[in-house]
Amino acid sequence: MNILDGKATSKAIQQEIAAEVAERTSKGLKTPHLAAVLIGADGASQTYVNSKVKACERCGFKSTLVQRPADISEEELLQIVDDLNNNDDIDGFIVQLPLPKHINEQSVVNAIRQSKDVDGFHPASVGKMVLNLPTFLPATPYGIMQLLERYDVPTQGKHAVVIGRSHIVGSPMSILLSKNGAPGNCTVTLTHSRTKNLEEITKTADIIVVALGVPEFLKADMVKDGAVVIDVGITRVEDASTPKGYAIKGDVAYDEVAPKCSFITPVPGGVGPMTIASLLKNTLLAAADKPA
């Protein structure tokens, strides 16, 4: 059993990116510049955005944080997006989701210029992914693809079962695994809440990606020997025995599933840390070969 160590892999990728930024600078190319828009004071969102900004600094990127109160109007937010679209120094930017309920998230995402859409959530980015055109891939599925690549996990001709069809993980994951590429070329089954006999399907899988948000959903008897298991779940579960009063649980019953696996991601330290590496790679791509 091999652990797909997302923490170490993400760190390695960030070091490579830092080296690339240094090389860019020496060649007279532009320092990549990521902007993040944070609306309101949600604790989790603030934590995510802060860690993105810190990662930018570690890699030698410029970063800009645009923070506004939760009562901002949709029009004002769209104006911020427009300004970032037209600011030539900003290579890519993200609008941290979720947004306050009075704002239409899709309208905001659609307003982001596709060439700066480093979250990969814009319809044109999603479409390019499906059509196998160069684009920004959404962070979590892209992070998983990088893990599979760096650990040389065999994918061609393998049966991959994706559990969950969300727009940000399950659905793009199924698309990326089935595309003609390496990693890729899997036979992919996309399963979801309406799927019958899920256990029968997962038992035939060479690769299982679970993205449900249901702690310890995937049990040992749903997994065949030698399977690759990718756990996207991150749920806080009350646990009085820990200093914080909660533990982070994945969608996989790790202790019983791991011994059967050829490869498995732990939680925490598996898929989670890879998302930041993806965002940084997308921002580097957005900066392309622009001069300083």
Added chain:
Amino acid sequence: MNILDGKATSKAIQQEIAAEVAERTSKGLKTPHLAAVLIGADGASQTYVNSKVKACERCGFKSTLVQRPADISEEELLQIVDDLNNNDDIDGFIVQLPLPKHINEQSVVNAIRQSKDVDGFHPASVGKMVLNLPTFLPATPYGIMQLLERYDVPTQGKHAVVIGRSHIVGSPMSILLSKNGAPGNCTVTLTHSRTKNLEEITKTADIIVVALGVPEFLKADMVKDGAVVIDVGITRVEDASTPKGYAIKGDVAYDEVAPKCSFITPVPGGVGPMTIASLLKNTLLAAADKPA
């Protein structure tokens, strides 16, 4: 065994559209107007475009055919696309593919304004489909969804196996069948040239969509009793016994497969005629409630 009669269904849809056009006119709304761009003199392309133009006329649409020789430059073609984008009377338009080799097809498709992309091939259209946002669906998969809907073929929770991952059929078909909707909510397995043990997979399928272009590929022993079989193949096979010297063959060995099926599409007369109905529905959607 029930035949999914695409010819009759397409005709019925076209009659409904004609009635809707008449109603639009009586309400002072605009007559839908489809333009088709045909480059070169390829026989098959000419036939397709002509049948699209004729269908427009049958439904009371306006149609415009823009025809240019095969030696047109990419720049000139992009200018035509730009003119159509900016022509307010044209609600939607298509550029018939394939294009001559010196022209980058993707550049031309990308230049079409998404709000007029009635073929549904633009990356933003594809992305909206994945994100389940209102958009123009690609003709063949949309036609199949309409057939399933009109014949009340049960799809929810069914296992659908799609054979072939092309951008215009297999890949969007897998996306539409798995989305949360009716028809939809299938557990979908997307298979392709790298898939191992295809036969084992198809034997578990409640619904099979074959889009390979290999005549009579799907045999009876690959299909379970009661399956729904959708045949997207249209291949000309030499046949001296026919007046034209060829026969049209689907991807399904129809004579042996049909008796096992709950529903099956014939070839010809199944999926093929539905594509035009899809194009007309998209054009009607593009015209929306624009005044005359």
